[in-house]
Structure formats: C-alpha cells, structure tokens
Amino acid sequence: MKKYRIAVAGATGAVGREMIKMLENRNFPVESVKFLASERSAGSKLTFNGKEYTVELLTKDGGKDTDIALFSAGGSVSKEFAPHFAADGCFVIDNSSAWRMEKEVPLVVPEVNPGDLKKDKKIIANPNCSTIQMAAALKPLHDFAKVKRVIVSTYQAVSGAGQKGITELAEQSKAWAKGEEIPAASKFQYRIAFNLIPQIDVFDEYDYTKEELKMTNETKKIMGDDSIMVSATCVRVPVFRSHSESVWIETEKPLSPEKAKELLSKAEGIEVIDDAANKKYPMPLDAEGKQVTYVGRIRKDISNAGNGLTFWVVSDNLLKGAALNAVQIAETLIKNEIV
Numbered sequence: 001m002k003k004y005r006i007a008v009a010g011a012t013g014a015v016g017r018e019m020i021k022m023l024e025n026r027n028f029p030v031e032s033v034k035f036l037a038s039e040r041s042a043g044s045k046l047t048f049n050g051k052e053y054t055v056e057l058l059t060k061d062g063g064k065d066t067d068i069a070l071f072s073a074g075g076s077v078s079k080e081f082a083p084h085f086a087a088d089g090c091f092v093i094d095n096s097s098a099w100r101m102e103k104e105v106p107l108v109v110p111e112v113n114p115g116d117l118k119k120d121k122k123i124i125a126n127p128n129c130s131t132i133q134m135a136a137a138l139k140p141l142h143d144f145a146k147v148k149r150v151i152v153s154t155y156q157a158v159s160g161a162g163q164k165g166i167t168e169l170a171e172q173s174k175a176w177a178k179g180e181e182i183p184a185a186s187k188f189q190y191r192i193a194f195n196l197i198p199q200i201d202v203f204d205e206y207d208y209t210k211e212e213l214k215m216t217n218e219t220k221k222i223m224g225d226d227s228i229m230v231s232a233t234c235v236r237v238p239v240f241r242s243h244s245e246s247v248w249i250e251t252e253k254p255l256s257p258e259k260a261k262e263l264l265s266k267a268e269g270i271e272v273i274d275d276a277a278n279k280k281y282p283m284p285l286d287a288e289g290k291q292v293t294y295v296g297r298i299r300k301d302i303s304n305a306g307n308g309l310t311f312w313v314v315s316d317n318l319l320k321g322a323a324l325n326a327v328q329i330a331e332t333l334i335k336n337e338i339v
C-alpha cells in the first residue's frame with residue numbers, strides 16, 4: 001500500500017494531539033511524519049507509534065516534502081502558511097474557520113459531501129465542530145424527506161475552546177471544591193464552572209454569534225442546499241469534552257420518528273441510542289473518545305401539526321468535530337485517488 005508524508009501543524013494543541021492519536025489509531029499509511037508548532041513548543045517532544053519526535057517550527061516551506069498537512073493552529077496561522085503549503089503541491093486540511101466559506105475551498109464531512117474533494121483544490125476546510133455532527137445527522141433525513149428548517153441549541157464543551165478552555169474549567173472547579181477563591185474568567189467571558197454561557201465567539205449585527213452563523217452558513221455549503229434555513233443558539237457548558245445539540249427540524253415530506261430511526265441507524269458514522277423506557281440516550285460522557293456521532297430522543301414535535309421532528313445529537317468535539325473528520329478527509333483523498 002502506498003504511504004504518505006504527513007505534517008501536523010498545531011501538533012501540541014488540543015486538536016493536534018488528537019490528530020496524532022487518530023493517525024495512530026486508524027493505521028493511517030504514514031511514510032514520514034513531522035510535528036509543527038510555534039516557537040513556544042518547538043524543540044519539545046511528541047510520541048507517534050512509540051517513537052519520539054521533536055516538534056519543529058512551522059515555516060512557509062513546510063509543504064515542500066509533504067503530501068498532506070493537517071492544520072489546527074488557528075485562523076491567522078492558516079491564512080499565512082496554508083497557501084505556501086498548497087503552492088508546493090501539498091493538500092492542507094485546515095481546522096480553523098479561515099477558509100471555510102471561500103467559494104473555491106471544499107468544506108467537507110466525508111459521509112455527506114466527499115465528492116467536493118478534487119485534485120486541484122489543495123486547501124480543504126474542516127467544518128465547525130457543532131456543524132459537523134449536525135450535518136452528519138441531517139444528511140440521511142434530508143435525502144429522504146428534504147429538511148426545510150432547523151432550529152438548534154447547542155451545549156458545547158470547554159475543549160472546543162482549546163487547551164486553555166480545558167484548564168480554565170479544571171482550575172475553577174478545583175478551587176470551588178477546596179473552598180478557595182475561584183480564579184477569574186480569562187478564556188471565557190464569565191466563570192464557566194457551575195455556569196452556562198450563551199455566547200460563543202462575538203456577536204454580529206443581528207445579535208447572533210459568529211459560532212451560530214457558522215452553523216447556518218456551513219450547513220448550507222456542506223449539504224449543497226442553500227434553501228435549508230438554520231437558526232442556532234450556541235451555549236458553552238461546564239463539560240470537558242463532547243458537544244450536545246437539541247435539534248428541531250421541519251421537513252418537506254412527512255418523516256415519522258420510526259422512519260428517522262431506521263434512516264439514522266443505517267447511516268455511516270451514526271449510532272442511534274434511543275430507548276426511552278430504559279433511560280437510554282446519548283450523553284457527552286459516553287461520547288468521549290468515540291469515533292461516531294450519537295443520535296437519540298427522536299420524537300415527533302407535538303407543537304407542530306406539520307412535519308416537525310426533534311432529536312438529540314452528541315459527539316466528541318475533538319474527534320468527529322475536528323481530528324477524526326480531518327483524518328477521514330485525508331483517507332477519502334487516498335481512497336478516491338486524489339492525492
């Protein structure tokens with residue numbers, strides 16, 4: 001089997017570390033690997049398949065000897081470095097929001113729109129974490145009944161804000177448990193321990209946040225259907241890992257809960273946990289470290305005489321929401337003989 005030269009940019013971050021684990025875990029065909037970060041971490045060590053590697057400084061010529069680069073070093077870094085990697089013939093799979101809405105850049109969830117990957121599109125965007133898991137769940141329902149409208153509320157883990165988000169919840173919780181003064185908020189707008197914050201990213205002129213608008217705009221692009229309307233409320237919750245979503249949809253064709261369960265059960269990358277009588281439904285603790293998107297609480301909307309359905313979606317934001325989806329894009333490039 002052919003093997004590939006891989007780079008991970010932002011390798012020391014919350015997502016980068018999961019990318020390394022995904023490459024190992026999925027036996028990715030790696031010929032060589034290099035781990036890149038800023039001068040803060042250059043020189044530190046990371047382990048891959050039992051071998052120790054020294055983290056190198058990310059530079060503009062990093063794509064010269066690389067077939068596929070997985071980027072998770074933030075938007076401005078990606079804007080600066082990804083075009084140089086791409087110009088050197090390297091495929092860049094980028095986790096930031098820098099390229100997602102560029103017309104020429106594919107925005108891909110492999111179970112939904114693998115056909116958007118092309119040989120001449122060297123920069124590929126990984127969608128927003130909340131959007132990936134929702135799109136994966138919507139796709140089989142949309143194919144059957146055409147989704148017209150989505151109203152979603154998210155319950156997003158602190159790891160969605162990177163390593164600093166994880167540390168902030170841990171430090172505040174530890175201080176609370178010891179009866180000490182709780183450290184002030186720094187990564188988040190307010191204290192996150194034992195609280196909820198209905199703001200992720202900044203507000204726009206319509207009083208939606210940028211995170212909410214990502215769910216609106218990216219869903220249309222991934223599904224290839226501009227007519228799908230999405231209104232999101234994104235909330236940060238004191239959970240370390242895995243995002244949860246309460247999703248309401250209106251479909252053009254009638255869609256019973258039984259049919260939705262059948263469609264979702266057959267869909268790639270989806271697992272249905274839905275047994276109300278036995279208190280079985282997906283929860284973030286169960287999704288941690290898992291490579292699937294869970295759907296449960298599937299039921300008819302009793303407030304809507306039309307075609308309303310409501311359900312609950314949970315997935316590991318660092319895996320399907322980031323590292324796993326990125327590695328699956330790389331696997332699809334190989335499978336479809338694009339790289």
Ligand SMILES: NC(=O)c1ccc[n+]([C@@H]2O[C@H](COP(=O)([O-])OP(=O)(O)OC[C@H]3O[C@@H](n4cnc5c(N)ncnc54)[C@H](OP(=O)(O)O)[C@@H]3O)[C@@H](O)[C@H]2O)c1
Pocket residue numbers: 009010011012013014015016036037038039040041042058072073074075077095096097127128129159160161162163164317318321322
């Ligand atoms: N966390 C999630 O659930 C999630 C999901 C989807 C997408 N994303 C996106 O993925 C990206 C990374 O997120 P994260 O959560 O992993 O953040 P993080 O934990 O803060 O990690 C950031 C990484 O980027 C590196 N970096 C920062 N500035 C750099 C520079 N100038 N040159 C080279 N490397 C640089 C850091 O290296 P140093 O160690 O040298 O600082 C670190 O490896 C962001 O764009 C984020 O929006 C995150």
